[in-house]
Amino acid sequence: MIGDPLSLGTLSSSEIVPESSFLALLERSGLQPKWPIEHGADLAVPQATTVLALRWENGVAMAGDRRATAGNVIAHQRVKKVYRADEFSAVAISGTAGMALELTKLFQTELEHYEKIEDVRLSLDGKANYLARMVRSNLPLAVQGLAVVPLLSGYDESDRTGKLYSFDVVGGRYEEQNYATTGSGGSEAKAFLKGAWRPDLDEAEVLHIAIEALVAAAEEDSATGGPDPKRGIYPNVATVTADGFREIPDEEIAPVVDHVLENRP
Amino acid sequence: MTAQFYVPPEQLIKDRAEFARKGIQRGRPIVVMEYSGGILLIGENSSRSLHKIGEIYDRVAFAAVGRFNEFETLRVAGIRYADVKGFAYARADVTGKGLANAYSQSLGQIFTHEIKPYEVEVIVAELAEGDNHIYHIRFDGTLRDEHGFAVIGGDEAVIRERMVEAYQPDLELGAAMAMATTAIAESSEEDISDDAWEAAALDESLGRRKFRRLDLEEVSAAV
Numbered sequence: 001m002i003g004d005p006l007s008l009g010t011l012s013s014s015e016i017v018p019e020s021s022f023l024a025l026l027e028r029s030g031l032q033p034k035w036p037i038e039h040g041a042d043l044a045v046p047q048a049t050t051v052l053a054l055r056w057e058n059g060v061a062m063a064g065d066r067r068a069t070a071g072n073v074i075a076h077q078r079v080k081k082v083y084r085a086d087e088f089s090a091v092a093i094s095g096t097a098g099m100a101l102e103l104t105k106l107f108q109t110e111l112e113h114y115e116k117i118e119d120v121r122l123s124l125d126g127k128a129n130y131l132a133r134m135v136r137s138n139l140p141l142a143v144q145g146l147a148v149v150p151l152l153s154g155y156d157e158s159d160r161t162g163k164l165y166s167f168d169v170v171g172g173r174y175e176e177q178n179y180a181t182t183g184s185g186g187s188e189a190k191a192f193l194k195g196a197w198r199p200d201l202d203e204a205e206v207l208h209i210a211i212e213a214l215v216a217a218a219e220e221d222s223a224t225g226g227p228d229p230k231r232g233i234y235p236n237v238a239t240v241t242a243d244g245f246r247e248i249p250d251e252e253i254a255p256v257v258d259h260v261l262e263n264r265p
Numbered sequence: 266m267t268a269q270f271y272v273p274p275e276q277l278i279k280d281r282a283e284f285a286r287k288g289i290q291r292g293r294p295i296v297v298m299e300y301s302g303g304i305l306l307i308g309e310n311s312s313r314s315l316h317k318i319g320e321i322y323d324r325v326a327f328a329a330v331g332r333f334n335e336f337e338t339l340r341v342a343g344i345r346y347a348d349v350k351g352f353a354y355a356r357a358d359v360t361g362k363g364l365a366n367a368y369s370q371s372l373g374q375i376f377t378h379e380i381k382p383y384e385v386e387v388i389v390a391e392l393a394e395g396d397n398h399i400y401h402i403r404f405d406g407t408l409r410d411e412h413g414f415a416v417i418g419g420d421e422a423v424i425r426e427r428m429v430e431a432y433q434p435d436l437e438l439g440a441a442m443a444m445a446t447t448a449i450a451e452s453s454e455e456d457i458s459d460d461a462w463e464a465a466a467l468d469e470s471l472g473r474r475k476f477r478r479l480d481l482e483e484v485s486a487a488v
Contacts, residue, residue: 022352025345031353105352113348116320117341 050185051092059241060162067225089154094183136171185217185224288384292330294419310463320476330418331385361391365400373406
């Protein structure tokens with residue numbers, strides 16, 4: 001038919017989901033990620049742990065440790081938990097790692113798909129609402145122990161300010177003021193941030209505080225991996241400002257990690 | 266029972282092609298050409314928001330002339346095709362050739378099977394270090410791999426002639442813009458104002474997404 005030149009979904013205006021939605025397109029072609037698990041499944045799959053986000057003077061920063069655990073086993077030592085969502089937002093994941101990684105990829109593609117079709121980026125609020133919907137659709141699996149709980153942060157191009165969002169397994173979306181954490185070591189990291197956070201942090205300070213919060217979490221929580229300079233395992237840190245997303249390279253993180261580890265009480 | 270009139274297939278195809286060609290000729294032309302740092306896509310367009318040039322994927326861009334609703338459908342379908350393929354396999358597996366083929370199949374099918382053919386002509390440009398491609402797809406599905414530059418819409422033959430004379434590889438972006446706009450302006454009967462250009466580039470120097478729109482200042486400085 002005419003409206004469907006490449007056989008990838010029609011352009012029908014009667015659809016409830018907007019035509020620029022990538023997930024809706026995948027659903028129509030039966031390609032959406034699915035985890036068909038019978039009730040009562042008890043799987044020990046890798047879980048991604050502590051991630052955090054905080055505001056600083058130019059925008060937001062996000063950081064995550066590198067460990068994934070399955071039960072009492074350390075499943076992976078170098079998992080990446082902080083991702084670029086699009087030019088002005090970042091997403092960090094905790095919970096069932098395999099599902100979280102797939103959802104992140106889907107989220108990234110969705111944002112780019114929308115941007116290309118509509119010729120404008122989704123608003124930061126729009127991104128947060130969409131991510132909440134993705135988390136909510138995962139609720140049946142969360143009930144069976146396969147939860148995915150992300151954090152979203154970004155630079156709001158219209159308000160010219162950094163914003164943070166946390167989520168819960170039912171798709172609750174909460175805009176956080178100054179900092180947010182999730183994952184098994186999240187409460188330790190939050191306790192640290194409570195004492196250390198100030199509104200006027202600069203980039204060097206925010207990097208320092210984010211890493212120290214992860215080190216603090218790793219000291220108390222066995223599922224959170226501390227930095228391991230000997231093996232070159234450093235936390236992932238990224239910032240989002242008016243200039244866009246920036247992933248901090250290991251070379252910049254390493255001296256900060258050394259400094260933090262030396263001065264830890 | 267109503268009797269069907271017999272129309273010889275030659276006549277049918279000729280009529281359809283003539284119909285589509287007329288529609289496309291009315292469209293303002295677009296030139297796509299290689300320059301030293303990538304591929305330039307430039308054309309006349311008085312609208313700031315209804316684009317004729319767009320991003321499809323990391324290294325793939327789209328340009329079209331003709332009926333807006335028809336090529337917009339193709340553009341969106343192209344983005345869907347590319348995003349689904351890149352999601353299901355890997356980003357590197359999305360190629361200009363695959364997309365050009367899909368467009369060619371669709372346009373060919375529509376040309377013979379639908380009530381009226383699409384009045385559009387499409388270019389798919391792909392940046393691949395040292396092996397750039399510019400695919401030209403006609404309303405009837407004819408697919409051509411062009412070398413150096415391609416022209417669609419308007420007085421295509423005249424613009425092409427001028428481009429053949431003037432084109433040289435490895436021009437700077439500004440010089441390439443000046444050349445393409447001159448070729449288009451010379452073929453046009455009306456004067457084209459400086460702010461009536463739409464331009465974009467697949468720019469080697471960018472990161473993963475090579476597509477960027479060129480703003481008016483950049484274009485008018487070169488023109």
